[in-house]
Amino acid sequence: MRNLRSLIPITERMRKLLPRTSTGRRGLCALLLAPVLLTGVQACTDLDENPTSAITPDKFYRTEAEILGGLASVYNSLRAPQWGYYNMSQITTPENIVPTRGSDWFDNGRWLEMHRHTWTANSPMALDDINGTYNDLFGGVARANVVLNAMEGVTVAGQDSITAELRTLRAFYYYLLMDMFGGVPLAEDIAVTPRERVSRDSLFRYIEAELLASRENLPVTRPAADYGRVTKGAADAILANMYLNAEVFTGTVTAAGLEKGAARWQDAIDAADRVLNAGVYSLAANWKDNFSPNNESSPEMILVLRALAQDGLGTNFLMRATHYNQTTGPSAWNGFATLAETYNAFDDADLRKSIFLVGPQVNFTTGQPALDRSGAQLVYTPEIADETQATESEGARLVKFAPDPARVGEHSGNDFPYFRLAEMYLIKAEALNELGQTGAAIDLVNQLRARVFSPPKPLDAGAYTQATARDAILQERLFELAGEAKRRQDLIRHGKFTNPSEFKAQSEPYKILMPIPQTQLNTNPLLVQNPGY
Amino acid sequence: MAALVVRWFTRALAAGLLVAGQLGAQGATGTITGAVIDSTSRQPLPDVTVSVPGTQLGAITRNDGSFTITSVPEGARRVRASRIGYAAREQEVTIIAGGTTTVNFSLGQVAAKLTEVVVTGYGTQRREAITGSVATVDADEANVGVVPNANGLIQGRVAGVNVTLNNGEPGAGAQIRVRGGTSLSASNEPLYVIDGLPLQNEQTEASGIGIGGGAALARSPLNLINPNDIASITVLKDASATAIYGSRGANGVILIETKKGAAGTSTLEYESYVAASTPSDKLDFLTGNEYRAFVQGLVDAGEVNADRLDNLGTASTDWEDELTRTGYTQNHNLSFSGGTQSTQYRASLNYMDQQGVVLDNGFQRYQGRLNASHQAFAGRLRLGLNLTASRLNNNYLPFENTGGFEGGVFANMAIFNPTHPVTVTDPTTGEVRYYEIGPGSQSARNPVALAEQISDEAGTTRTIGNISAAYSVLPSLVATMNVGVDRSDALRRSYFPRSSPVGAEWNGRARQVERNLTNLNLQTLLTFTPQIGEEQELEVVGGYEFTDLETGEFGAEGRGYITDAFSFNNLGGGGTSFPPFSTVEDSRLVSFLGRANYGFKNRYFLTGSIRRDGSSRFGEGNKWAVFPAISASWKLSDEEFMRDRWFSNLSVRAGWGLQGNQAVRPYASLVLLESNNNARYPFGSQVITGVVATRNANPDLKWEESEQINFGVDYGFKENRFSGSLDLYTKKTRDLLLEVAVPQPALVSTRFENIGQIRNRGFEASLDAQVFERPEASLTSGLVFSIERNEVVNLGGRDFIATGGVSGQGQTGQNAQRIIPGEPVGTFFGWEFAGFDDAGKQLFNDYEVTRDANGNETGRRVVGTTTDPGGDDQVIIGNANPDWSLGLRSNATWKRFDASWLWRAEVGRDVFNNTALVYASKANVLQDRNLLSSALNDRDALREPAKYSSRWIEDGSFLRLQNITVGYSFNLPGSDRVGGNTRVYLSGDNLLLFTPYSGYDPEVFTDAGLASRGIDYLVYPRARTFTSGVRIQF
Secondary structure: OHHHHHHHHHHHHHHHHOOOOOHHHHHHHHHHHOOOOOOOOHHHOOOOOOOOOOEOHHHOOOOHHHHHHHHHHHHHOOOHHHOHHHHHHHHOOOOOEOOOEOOEOOHHHHHHHHHHOOOOOOOHHHHHHHHHHHHHHHHHHHHHHHHHHHHOOOOOOOHHHHHHHHHHHHHHHHHHHHHHHOOOEOOOOOOOOOOOEOOHHHHHHHHHHHHHHHHOOOOOOOOHHHOOOOOHHHHHHHHHHHHHOHHHHOOEEEOOEEEOOOOOHHHHHHHHHHHHOOOOOOOOOOHHHHHOOOHHHOOOEEEEEOOOOOOOOOEOHHHHHOOHHHOOOOOOOOOOEEOHHHHHHOOOOEHHHHHEEOEEOEOOOOOOEOEOOOOOEOEEEOOOOOOOOOOOOEOEEEOOOOOOOOOEOOEEOOOEEEEEHHHHHHHHHHHHHHOOOHHHHHHHHHHHHOOOEOOOOOOOHHHOOHHHHHHHHHHHHHHHHOOOOOHHHHHHHOOOOOOOEOOEOOOOHHHHOOOOOHHHHHHOOOOOOOOOO | OHHHHHHHHHHHHHHHHHHHHHHOOOOOEEEEEEEEEEOOOOOEOOOOEEEOOOOOOEEEOOOOOEEEEEEEEOEEEEEEEEOOOEOOEEEEEEEOOOOEEEEEEEEOEOOOOOOOEEEEOOEEEEHHHOOOOEEEEEHHHHOOOOOOOOHHHHOOOOOOEEEEEOOOOOOEOEEEEEOOOOOOOOOOOOEEEEOOEEOOOOOOOOOOOOOOEEEOOOEOHHHHOOHHHEEEEEEEOOHHHHHHHHHHOOOOEEEEEEOOOOOOOEEEEEEEEEEEEEEOOOOOEOOHHHHHHHHHHHHHOOOOOOHHHHOOOOOOOOHHHHHEOOEEEEEEEEEEEEEOOOEEEEEEEEEEEEEOOEOOOEEEEEEEEEEEEEEEOOOOEEEEEEEEEEEEEEEOOOOEEEEOOOOOHHHHHHHOOOOOOOEEEOOOOOOEEEOOOOOOOOOOOOHHHHHHHOEEEEEEEEEEEEEEEEEEEEOOEEEEEEEEEEEEEEEEEEEEOOOOHHHHOOOOEEEEEEEEEEEEEEEEEEEEOOOOOOOEEEEEEEEEEEEEEEEEEEEEEEEOOOOOOOOOOOHHHOOEEOOOEEEEEEEEEEEEEEEEEEEEOOOEEEEEEEEEEEEOOOOOOOOEEEEEEEEEEEEHHHOHHHOOOOEEEEEEEEEEEEEEEOOOOOOOOOOEEEOOOOOOEEEOOEEEOOOEEEEOOOOOOOOEEEEEEEEEEEEEEOOOOEEEEEEEEEEEEEOOEEEEEOOOOOOOOEEEEEOOEEEEEEEEEEEEEEEEEOOOEEEEEEEEEEEEEEEEEEOOOOOOEEEEEOOOOOOOOOEEEEEOOOOOOOEEEEEOEEEEOOOOOEEEEEEEEEEOOOOOEEEEEEEEEEOOOOHHHEEEEEEOOOOEEEEEEEEEEEOOEEEEEEEEEEEOOEEEEHHHHHHOOHHHHHHOOOOEHHHHHOOOOOOOOOOOEHHHEEEOOEEEEEEEEEEEEEOOOOOOOOOOOEEEEEEEEEEEEEOOOOOOOOOOOOOOOOOOOOEEOOOOOOEEEEEEEEEEEO
């Protein structure tokens, strides 16, 4: 019976056999059923496509709810940088390495290539991680452009604020692209077409202008129900960071390295101050609150990737770093480790050293001792003997984001901070130091150290010159921001990115920019490769 | 229709001769009676002319093959039986005055069937009048052993058609390539037309979920057609033959005609077979004892901690043996047919139950089919009905097509530690349960438990029906209308139980997905065959065709169950339910077609066709395209100057045509917005349903076009005892429908564009030979040979497209193949393996590359070897395409015995043994995983990772004995049917395989990305099958 019934819609649809046209032509069309030689009846051929389970943009983005749906998709693009952008910011530095562990984690050599800086425009890492990052970040730009373009034709409540929100997000994606690749094609329309790269300096000025314009229409705070959406503070935090890196971002990269652009230290201080003095943010009393599964309650968060312990909505930093037997349910991946030199750089008395797992390990779910694959107690050792043939327990693990007991599969509810308040302290400190105010700079650093040392261990402001303070602030950024995808940018700014380090020789000076992957050059003939590649 | 005319004509001619003969008879005479059967099918043969040379006497056999010749002068006489398409035979008899002598004949077909009528697009043609490249398969001859679907009937029997079954799964899908694949991302599947109705070769059942890897490939959509109902298969290969199918003809057209009833006969037939299948080969993994010994050796050498020994079990489990079994198949057909002058019918019922050679999977088919035709108004109106109703039950095995870190049944078969048992008994409760390594070590699971515990099944109900009406408006003008419906409904139901580690992750995961397809087809044709003089013939066909395809899917999922008792039957019984999902797609194809066949003096033939197609799937303004073709042939052997040469038939053909390919999904030219997981985002704790574009617009999207030129020769020697064809072709496909990266910024990083060009060239030869022919014995053989070369001419400026993703742990982001201009599709690309260093690290050729200022490569040379190869060290390391392929089939008869066999060979093809790359690695032992025993002989250091390189590219040439069948025919008591009413047979499939390849089987398909080929990763093992069957006719 079921099948007889299912045939009924067919009879309904059999009517389509009489191609639909205007009424006047139906008589002619009916002739099609009579077998005659058919000439001049192309009118009886309806080939329009009318998708019903998906929508075309001309029918969408009309109401606030529809626009919020589009906005959500633009925010969703914040998830992608936790892969390519994050990995390339971490693993290219001494913060992380992904050693090859037997048959695990070789992956075409791309992880070691990333750490050793041996990538080219055509290497496995370029075709995978770099290309993916390029596409993902531009995907965020394109998503924002679609909604922004659609909004030009409609009027909804909160129009200016939503527009500012979209422009801020688009500027942020461009900021990440500028950081990795330098100048890139700049588009505000939705055409899919080859475009030339703009200079890194003009991209910088575009992002700056967009953020300055948008911040006027962004709220200072959001209600809890809108937590995660951008605020004035987010725009200011991005600006502060851009000004801090202005010498790099507005400079020129050649095969011989960076020719610095103009410094913007005072602008960095001003932007950081706008956040610090916004009356919205404060340092979390407990430093670890910033990384807990419910870190949305931390008063330090400025711009985050909002995560929930739900399928497809969480973060998975825990999985990358920890051993298979430390999680129940889907097993962790036992990939990312920290280099001994980084681990050893942390002060034992520093609470922040607790982000590293070394020594005997437990299963996060059961609390029971975790075993390695030979059945013995799993013990992480900080040293890695051979990065091409590591054992399963070599390498300290950087686990800054505490295990979420409620995680679903690999998805944990720990939000990832793109910007949090502590960085504003450090930006301001660094800029002050560059402007010669070393003492004030060290004071700011000590405000951060106050909550992580017990007994307190402040830096002695009097002991620092501008040069040693510069190094101290860079180190403090490591202690405070390790695992938050800042290190590559910091080392480039300080001219140390290409230096030799553990399992890495001196690399070419032009490696401070990622190459445009060959696949993108093939697609867009107007693209010009970065120097050196 | 034309067949009837030919039959009527030969009867009338022979009858006229008879009358003349009988007039001259005189003196003492006797009678000759007897019957004639087909030597292969053992079926009675009507319309055979039986004559007595030297006299004018003769007769035509009746429908039951019998004949009677009276008034034969006494004495020794020769009796000759001949029929078009068969080799004539003579027997000596002695005629006694007033007596009756019985003579029976068994005629063998002349394999080339030179005068047969062949089904072509929208009509039929006499074989000799065909100007294109067309091959036919006799379905009865090909239907030997276990053949679940029509793909098996074509394999090895048609030159230039390559059929690779995906794997050994019952009802597995197949890759069918007519003259090589010409498309990169659009479909390469040929168009199937069943009794005139184009079949939607779409996946009928929703895809599986997949556990830790890509889900197993879909089963063949052709499984709904019972091979026993198929009378003949015609393969249209070149453009001049397929262009009449326009946008759907680029990959060749396979026309399937089903069996029909005949006037004046009544038959009842029962056929049945049972078969037993076992895996044809095994991979050689370490046994429990070997594994323990290996670990002990490592401990002794100080390479691993002694704790590792404590971790091992005491069992010695051969997981491959535990997972595989003897699978039994049974098949029953009952058919009856009959008819009067005006009405004919045939009905058939089929039941097939095929078990896989791996635990807990298989497929069942229940199918009924009815063909009926009726003539009215003094034969001016002919009505036809074809109706197939089928129910398929597929029971799926949770195995992987591709996979990374984890996997399904076969990956776990490979890695699960052989020192562990299949089951353990709980010492306190006495309960027997599957052994699992335990939580936390999840990436290796008991493969037997996976096979047994996971439920994954689907039932498809599919009905295909078409009604045709042909009316002779004038004697020379026939109007035909054909309306067809193809509807399938399938429900796939899966449950991952709590008791399995894969289900425990979700506390049980249940899912049901319904998928339906509805295809409507309307054809109106006008066929005009004017009489234009004695020496000329002309047929003109014009028509209109409309096709509408709608595909829908609806599904829902539940998780978080407190019991496994519900299985997949109570989705709402779980603690967590997910929003149901549904999709609908609709597309239309509108066509105007015309064709003219012209013949002169039965020697010169010309065919022209043109089709104008409109498809909804392309951009505005690009929906319509025209596909013309023209071809001609010249039957040289009928020319005066060729008379009495040693050719009994010689005909040359030439053709040119344009075909299209529209096989992109609907809406490929539009920006589509969808709500999906890639668009959701939490604001606060509220998840906002996001809407995101899932594809970029491409209003310029249009047809992919193939232009093909074909030259052919049909030949025959010695009264066509040896006959065949030679064909040479070149095929250029341009405006390839290719999903390529787009310039950024873009909503999605790729879109379908018309880019690049591919060229296929090839040579095909076939030879059919009646090796010998004796009254009691015969041997015929058929040979098909083909060479096909394809080359990517350009990719629209791209240097390459990476494809052929490598499966396995530590292989993320690795591709095995590249599509490169100047090279064939299926080119392996990677590092060149150069041995080992003293530390047991793999060495690879180290290339020094020079580049110009723009970064373009200007030269390269090997400067040594390296353990850390990079992007510059990757080069071409293999080609998955064979140099040539061969099929050899033979049929032999001796008295009541018959035998047939089929060999297939493909030579000079490379296969990437992805299975060995990943599982022949000593490092697996560091994860307590098993490995292929070949790894013990390798020089790799214990911790040396598996690296894709030329080391894993193997010669995949093979010669396979596909089938041998031996039959015996006899009469059951009470039947005196000529040739026997009963045939019993024994058949063996896949009996012998000769290959240097070290894996399971070199004939593999793993869907590892765009146009990937020749990658072998943990396929479902192929079966070796023994079948015994019987056919009884009443």
